[in-house]
Amino acid sequence: MKAFGIIAFCCFVFLLPAKALNNQNTPGVYESPNEQLYKRSTFQSFYLPMPDSVLLAVDLYLPKNLKEGEKIPLILHYTRYTRSIQLKWPFRWIINPFVQPGLKDEIDFFIRNGYAFMNVDTRGSGASFGYRKMEFSKEEVKDGYYVIDWIAQQHWSNGKVGTMGVSYPGTTAELLLTNNHPALKAAFCRNSIFDLYEDIVFPGGLRHSPFVEVWGDFTRKLDFNDFSPFGRRANRFVKSINPVDDDRRAVLLNMALEEHKDNTDIFSELLNMQYRDDNPSFDTSIVIDAYSVMNYLPQIERSGAAIYRLSGYFDGALANSAVKGYLSLSNPGKMILGPWRHGSQKNKSPHRSSLEMEFDVKQEMLRFFDYHLKGIENGIMDEPQIYYYTMREEKWKWAESWPPENTFYTSWQFTADSTNRHIHMDSNEPSILDKATYEIDYTAASGLGSRWNSLTELYMYEPTGYPDRQIESNKLLYFDSNPLEENKIVTGHVLLDLHVSVDEEDANLIIYLEEVEPDGTIHYVTEGQLRLSLRKTRDENYFAYTKPGFYRTYYKADKRLLVPYKPVRIEMDLIPVSYQFAKGNKIRISIAGADADHFDDIEPRAGNLFLHLCNQFPSKVLLPVEK
Structure with missing residues (x-):
């Protein structure tokens, strides 16, 4: 049994068995006409040469009982997290090679359903040669062309390839379309990154250093064949990155690892960056956008390939990535937003009856790829293209657009008197106080099991979720609605139009949407953040992509320092969500100036933040409510 302990150390993304829904017309429920035709697979590992002589390590799986002359499509997984691992003796007699459990389950699943599968180490990672000057580099993406070209020329190939993956491989799945x-023909992108700056590294302009440090340390060690990030016991089981079949003595593997020494230290680079147009030290002619999906929309559009996007309400800010990607392209597309963390493994709704993810991702991928790679008319592109989950209501819903066509914005005004702070819907009730004063508490935090920690297993210090926030709420400036007279479902992007001042030239602003029970229990719903000096907005026509809410460049030239104590208008949107606020409960908006667990503070630190409430400088929140 000890051999299976390696799972705890080598699992980058778990995809646990899912509980299928009862409705046969529901996404995630599908019976393929080819299921169980193929029981076992053949495996081979080898190097593919690129035009610049860099060798990429690939693992190829084919159905073992493939008939002579039969042609099948292939699913490509293009990763920088090591395609497979060689265990020490005697464990490799049980599992050889070792592949992260969730991915191995998917490989076997696709083989059973009549697909070939290829797992590739991107250049400068795993057993592949070359070096990585940046993640998602143009060289890395271009390599994918030659990999797919090789696949399409094989005697068993039907000439059709689909890409898939979670997180980094989910992003490369889309980038290869360029x-x-x-x-x-098709890409299934789970928890992928549309905008490296705004959606993961600098949400709202706030540097997400703890994540970048953990992820950078993990990937750098992995590139050097060091598995210590998985814990001290990992080395008891792991021998090395898996060499290709013809490299039994790992001579080529060690040569590849030597080339990895030239890989860029991503954490050091990002510590020297703050603005979207800052240049990396290795190339002063480019900016971070050069490595983002958002920079390649015309090329992706020209591919004509179908794209399926999947994200969750506890998936960092990557639900924004899914929405922006879906809205910005005319490719045949679908999108699912669920109550999931990064990796989409379990139902994380605070009101769930079970942790089981009531959605079978493997079956949905198969439904998608069967249609686009095998030509099976299964109806997937005839149904509404958006499927989303409403928490507390605990219900899946269809939509033809995002935000859903049945939502409308309701305006809620912030007011305060000497004892209470309120938000009032559609009210012109004047505020007794012209501003609310908040002494910023720099110990305020959203917890080590937050949406941000879910972005990688090694950053997930606690199970994903938000316990009752009563203690934390006392550190924040909060405004409550009256008890609701009926259930209200908020779906989409909450917008804020505030007037704010601080006693310094800059500060962070973090806004939480919460629900308050009559007994005082506080449920986290969603959040948004903004570095106030980067508040400048621009017209949507300035940008190549489409999004709900407000557009910002985060360019250095658009930085606007504050004049201490002078009110400025702040427009911002929160990360999308769908949540039912229950009758009798209160809607709460909480304001913070720090998240000590996740984002770097601005120096010098501001002491006080003022939310202005008077007629001249009003503040309001707009909630997208389902009819």
Whole structure:
């Protein structure tokens, strides 16, 4: 049994068995006509040469009982997290090679349903040669063209390829579309990154250093064949990155690892960056956008490939990535937003009856790829293209657009008197106080099991979720509605139009949407953040992509320092969500100036933040409510 302990150390993304829904017309429920035709697979591992002589390590799986002359499509997983691992003796007699459990389950699943599968180490990672000057580099993406070209020429290939993955491989799944290879027909992108700056590294302009440090340390060690990030016991089980079949003595593997020494230290680079247009030290002619999906929309559009996006309400800010990607392209597309953390493994709604993820991702991927790679008319592109989950109501819903067509914005005004702070819906009731004063508490935090910690297993110090926030709420400036007279479902992007001042030239602003029970229990719903000096907005026509809410460049030239104590208008949107506020409960908006667990403070620190409430400088929140 000890051999299976390696799972705890080598699992980057778990995808636990899912409980299927009862409704046969529901996404995630599908019976493929090819299921169980193929019981076992053949495996081979080898190097593919690129035009610049860099060798990429690939693992290829084929159905073992494939008939002569039969042609099948292939699913491509393009990763920088090591395609497979060689265990020490005697464990490799049980599992050889070792593949992260969730991915291995998917490989076997696709083989059973008549697909080939290829797992590739991107250049400068795993057993592949080359070096990485940046994640998602143009060289890395271009390599994908030649990998797919090789696949399409094989005697068993039907000439059609689909890409898939979670997080980093989910992002490469979409980036490979930029090559416009005619064989690449569809991409299933789970928890992928549309905008590296705004959606993961600098949400709202706030540097997410703890995540970048953990992720950077993990990937750098992995590139050097060091598995210590998985714990001290990992080395008892792991021998090394898996060499290819013809490299039994790992001579080529060690040569590849030597080239990895030239990989860029991502954490050091990002510590020297603050603005979207800052240049990395290795190339002063480019900016971070050069490595983001958002920078390649015309090329992705030209591919004509179908794209399926999946994200969750506890998936960092990557629900924004899913929405922006879906809205910005005319490719055949679908989107699912669920009550999930990064990796979409379990139902994390605070009101769930079970942790089981009531959605079978494997079956939904198969439904998608069967249609686009095998031509099976299963109706997936005839149904509404958006499927989302409403928490507390605990219900899946269809939509034809995002935000859903049945939502409308309701305006809630902030007011305060000497004892209470309120938000009032559609009210012109004047505020007794012209501003609310908040002494910023720099110990305020959202917890080590927050949406941000879910972005990688090694950053997840506690199970994903938000316990009762009563203690934390006392550190914040909060405004409550009256008890609701009926249930209200908020779906989409909450917008805020505030007037704020501080006693310094800059500060962070973090806004939480919460629900308050009659007994005082506080449920986290969603949040948004903004570095106040980067508040400047621009017209949507300035940008190549589409999003709900407000557009910002985060450019250095658009930085506007505050004049201490002078009110400025702040427009911001929160990360999308769908949540039912229950009758009798209160809606709460909480304001913070710090999240000690996740974002760097601005120096010098502001002492006080003022939310202005008078007629001249009003503040309001707009909630997207379902009819």
